Amino acid sequence: AQSVTQLDSHVSVSEGTPVLLRCNYSSSYSPSLFWYVQHPNKGLQLLLKYTSAATLVKGINGFEAEFKKSETSFHLTKPSAHMSDAAEYFCVVGAYNNNDMRFGAGTRLTVKP
C-alpha cells in the first residue's frame, strides 16, 4: 500500500523568500511521486514528477523537488516565492504502471507581499 503525508497544512512566506513544502511517502513499490497545484476553484495542475530517473526533479514555475529514498521524502522547493504561487499543493504517490494514486491532505501556501 502507498500513502503520503504532507507535514504542514499551511505554510506562509513573504514574497521573494524561499518556499519549502514537505512530503513524506510510504510505498511498497518503487514509487512514482508527483506534486500538483490547485488554484481556487480550479482543477489540479502537474508541477513535477519523479519516476526513478534523476533524484532532483525540476518542474514548472521554478519549482523543484528532491527524491530522498533514505528519508522517504519528496519535498517541494522554490528559491523565491511569487504572489501567484499562493495556492493549495498536493503531494501524490502512485505505483508505476498503476493509476492507483494517493493524494496527501494538501498544503495551503500563502504568500505575503
Added chain:
Amino acid sequence: KAGVTQTPRYLIKTRGQQVTLSCSPISGHRSVSWYQQTPGQGLQFLFEYFSETQRNKGNFPGRFSGRQFSNSRSEMNVSTLELGDSALYLCASSSTSDTGELFFGEGSRLTVL
C-alpha cells in the same frame, strides 16, 4: 489539444435526487479517474475506468457509480443525494503509458440542499 472537459461546472440539487456528471478526457487518453474533494476529507479517489472497465474503486457507497463509453468519455452518477455529497468532483485522464501523470478537469461543483 483540448484538455479535460467536465460538465456541468456547477449544479444544485436537493436531498434524495440523483445527479449525473460528465467528463471528456484528453484525446487519446483511455484512463479516466474520478475524485471527490471536500474541505473536511480532502481529495478522495472514487473510481478509475480504463477501456470501459472499472479498474480501481475507492471506498464509497454503492450510491456512487460510473461508466466509461467506447470513446473514453465517462459519466459518474450519484443517487439518493445526501447533504454530505456536496463537493467538487474532479475528473482526471491519463494516457496508456501509465506513468501515472493525471490531467485534471476544472471540476463539477455539486451543492446538495
